[in-house]
Amino acid sequence: MTGGARRTVVTGVGVVAPGGTNREAFWKLLTAGQTATRRITFFDPADFRSQIAAECDFDPKAAGLTPQEIYRNDRFVQFALAAADEAVAQSGLDFVSGHGVDHDAVAVSMGSAVGATTRLEDEYAVVSDHGRNWLVDQRYGSSFLYQALVPSALATEVACRYRAHGPAAVVSTGCTSGLDAVGYGHQLIVDGDADVVIAGATDAPISPISMACFDAIRATSARNDDAGHASRPFDATRDGFVMGEGAAVLILEEAEHARRRGAEVLCEIRGFANRCNAYHMTGLRPDGVEMAEAINAALAEARIDPTQIGYVNAHGSGTIQNDRHETAAFKRSLGNHAYRVPVSSIKSMVGHSLGAIGAIEVAACVQSIRHGVVPPTANYEHSDPECDLDYVPRQAREHRVDVALSVGSGFGGFQSAILLTKPGWGL
Known part of the structure; x- marks a missing residue:
């Protein structure tokens, strides 16, 4: 090594x-x-x-x-x-x-x-x-x-x-x-x-x-x-x-x-962080503080400014409290950029495979970076005043993604965030 x-x-x-x-x-x-x-x-x-x-x-x-x-x-x-x-x-x-x-x-x-x-x-x-x-x-x-x-x-x-x-x-x-x-x-x-x-x-x-x-x-x-x-x-x-x-x-x-060894590099992992809210086994505070802290820590490790994020792969489970919680977290950690960056949940298409889904979502981010396409949130039809970001409804979108953020939220209060970039981006 x-x-x-x-x-x-x-x-x-x-x-x-x-x-x-x-x-x-x-x-x-x-x-x-x-x-x-x-x-x-x-x-x-x-x-x-x-x-x-x-x-x-x-x-x-x-x-x-x-x-x-x-x-x-x-x-x-x-x-x-x-x-x-x-x-x-x-x-x-x-x-x-x-x-x-x-x-x-x-x-x-x-x-x-x-x-x-x-x-x-x-x-x-x-x-x-x-x-x-x-x-x-x-x-x-x-x-x-x-x-x-x-x-x-x-x-x-x-x-x-x-x-x-x-x-x-x-x-x-x-x-x-x-x-x-x-x-x-x-x-x-x-x-x-x-x-x-x-x-x-x-x-x-x-x-x-x-x-x-x-x-x-x-x-x-x-x-x-x-x-x-x-x-x-x-x-x-x-x-x-x-x-x-x-x-x-x-x-x-x-x-x-x-x-x-001359390998083709698909992307780079630049930052990762996790937190626990120590609050409730299944409950989430609506202000999204814990997830925001994980995002901020991952950004700090990566030395990336929030405005450079081109795609957010949301946990997006489809429960009322989760979607509200992470929408608030994006606003808290990304500021006004939260309203400009595309956000989507692939769980709308492949369901929630519990412990597996985070890795599956990272795989989707790798593909998004490589192909310049953001997958949609299928079945999104009715807006919720508490969830007011750009959730890429129903259809995939061509969009350059140099930096992708993927987040996860788990029962027990677990909150995690990971940042991926194009190979060599920003170096």
Whole structure:
């Protein structure tokens, strides 16, 4: 690993998302303003308040996973492996032969909010005979049941796949897990603890227990008769988020390391910060102070003026309090520029995949910077006086993006912000 001032660049991106189970299909969906939300097909949702979700049409075998990998891993790990393969392929790093790769300098930073919830629920149904037995019969449990219990299995699988011998961790901070995992990976590079970090997040929470959890707090949309238009961030008629699933993985590299091997640099990570409001498990103060503090800290690290931001990828969950909270945060941190910069939420199209969505949104920002296009907020039709910014309604917009800000807000009071720029911008 090299010394001196260190910068973090992105050299590969991989995505598994609803409506687009690879990077290009995902971007095509976003720029078309299409939605991937529908009635749940994974189980019968008739008894649930919210019966809709954004499901991935994912075939692990077609994604290149072996029968053994499919058997031992929950769906959320399968997503991560597929996304990582795509990101590694774009980066040009050769982890198989090891040529030009110092495996001791390769780290893994993955995020997940709920881990192997789907596998655990399925396994419990088997060992308890669908809940009939309080004392479960372990003989019927999978030999990989323990691997489903511990979220660290995610980092282990990714590390083993690419022989990453550096630091490996799973970040679980609710809905900011993806942003925080990428931010942690960035910090590993800046601190000199790694030259390459496989960073991202994944979640597969569309299961009865997960849907019941969010039904209980009425956080999800009950617009079951119009699934395609149910996710409507910042719209005056919004009634909650639509559950989603998916993964995104980025290859982060120290800038000089990427330059020496002639890698194509997609963008640069210039600043990251997170905060906790220490206020309420699910509640948010309407003034947006905590998110604004995270944005300001990320701007300070990046040494970027707020007026230089060309696009804001909002958390935009579609809950009344979140959209109001972050609108206030943008005004507080960006000043009058908040009214001029385009702001959008891709959750309107791919739903809210809990811990994964932050990484998926960072992937969208990378594409936005590269292509000069801002994805829209689909389904935005009715203005809300408390949400009065430019939310790029319904249609993508050609717009030069030299600097992109992506933010996240999670239950538990977590607030995170990350800044990405064009390669070499402002240096």
